[in-house]
Amino acid sequence: MSKVLEIKNLKAELFTPGKTISPISGISFDVEKGETLGLVGESGCGxxxxxxxxxxxxxPDMGRVSADFVRLDGQDISQFTEAQFCKIRGKKMSMIFQEPMTSLNPSLKIGYQIAEPLLxxxxxxxxxxxxxxxxxxxxxxxxxxxxxxxxxxHNLSGGMRQRVVIAMAIIxxxxxxxxxxxxxxLDVTIQAQLLEMMKTLQREEDMGMVLVTHDLGIVAEYCDRVVVMxxxxxxxxxxxxxxxxxPGHPYTKGLIACIPKISDEKEFLDHIPGHVLPVAQYESSTGCRFAQRCPAATPQCRAQTPPLFQLDVGHTCRCWQHQGNAIAHE
Ligand SMILES: Nc1ncnc2c1ncn2[C@@H]1O[C@H](COP(=O)(O)OP(=O)(O)OP(=O)(O)O)[C@@H](O)[C@H]1O
Ligand SMILES: [Mg+2]
Structure with a gap:
């Protein structure tokens, strides 16, 4: 297999009134051709x-992005000018948004909108x-x-619109x-139909896919590898x-423990106590960002920022519980 996307140290800054915030701080991962990588985490994780x-x-007036490199099919696109980037956005790399109306123009007929990237x-x-x-x-x-x-x-249902958006993204x-x-x-039946269809199209074109979801059921069914944020x-x-x-990280264990099971007769769904911190509170904090909510947190977790440890081939985890392992390259 060969890598179709390689990202090293991706950072984003957002200009908010009065200050600049950094919602993502140094993200690195790769995607192989034909592979589906799940990107999971609670709301607000980035x-x-x-x-x-x-x-x-x-x-440009909203924020700034930087990276050591972003290689798309072997070519570093991180230093591309906007004019160069326009040639690959929607062609070599495309995106499907959660809300289909974000990417559909209400005043243009569907057929034209799908064909437009080709034109x-x-x-x-x-x-x-x-x-x-x-x-x-x-x-x-x-x-x-x-x-x-x-x-x-506006003539189409939500499920139909999302099919259209998928067609647009892959044309x-x-x-x-x-x-x-x-x-x-979308409802679960349509969800399964669309995801199956995306997998088929992906296989045909040997396309790499990053599937963002907060649903670990979807991850288990459709993703080859997972990145937890x-x-x-x-x-x-x-x-x-x-x-x-x-699972190596207490956060991942918490997410897995929250998957509802049919046999559960609980009145309320499980959840990880506490909540994701606002960016301003985590961007420059020391210690593990999950320490406040972690049932296993020690004074070291609150004082020292954990690196990623190598648990196994292809398995890394940012938690001091694994400090006997080698530190992974980030
Ligand atoms: N325009 C913005 N201005 C200020 N903060 C923002 C803006 N957009 C996102 N954020 C903050 O950045 C952080 C990451 O947000 P992001 O939308 O990437 O989360 P997410 O993981 O996609 O969540 P969800 O599952 O709800 O879609 C959050 O704390 C969010 O409040
Ligand atoms: Mg989101």
Missing amino acids: KSMTVLSLMRLLS CHDGTPIREGMVKAYELLRAVGIADPERVANSYP CKPKVLLADEPTTA YCGQIVEEAATTALFAL
Whole structure:
């Protein structure tokens, strides 16, 4: 296998009134061709910020992104100018947003919107673009592509719109697809249909995928490897089977313990006590960012920032419990 995306030390800064905050602080991970990497963590951990930063979707007046490198199919794109980046955004690397209306223009017909990346990036003639749009609509499970292509976004249900957004994201056959909670807003049956379909399309094109989700059930079913984020950092990374079999980080253990089971007869769902800190509280703190909520925290955890330890091949964990292990390269 070869790496299609390699990210080293990705950081984002946001300009908020009165101060600059750093919601993600040094994210590094790789994605292989044809692989699905799950990006998980509770709300506010920095999952969206990570993918938005990769796509450079923070406007210059809103924030700034930096990285040691971001290699897309072997080429470092971290120093690209905006003009250079425009040529790869939506073509070699594309993104699906959680809320489909974010990426659909309410006043343009669906068919044109799907074909647009082809028209812009590849100079494909409109007629050919539309034929491709019909093909893709069929591929994403739409039985009557011509009718849908002639509709406006408000004519379609949420599930249909998300199918359209997926078609738009893959029309240029990207090397990497960043999918930010692509199915969270949909009911479970449609969710499963869409994720299955994305997997099929991914296999056909050997595309690398980053699947952002807070649903560990989805991770277990669809992801090859997992990156767990907490307060703007990666706290654990492992193959999916290893993560569920031998989670190393108390946060990961907490997330797994919260998965609802059918046999549970509890009135309330389990949750990890406490909550994710606001950025201003964690960005410059020392110690482990999870220490306040951790049942196993020691004075060392509160005083010293843990590095990532190497638990096994491909398995790293940011927790002092594993300090007998070698420190992993970040
Ligand atoms: N425009 C902004 N201005 C200030 N803070 C922001 C902004 N956007 C995000 N943040 C903060 O950055 C942190 C990371 O947010 P992000 O949206 O990446 O979280 P997330 O993991 O995607 O959460 P969710 O599961 O809710 O989508 C949060 O603390 C959030 O409040
Ligand atoms: Mg998000």
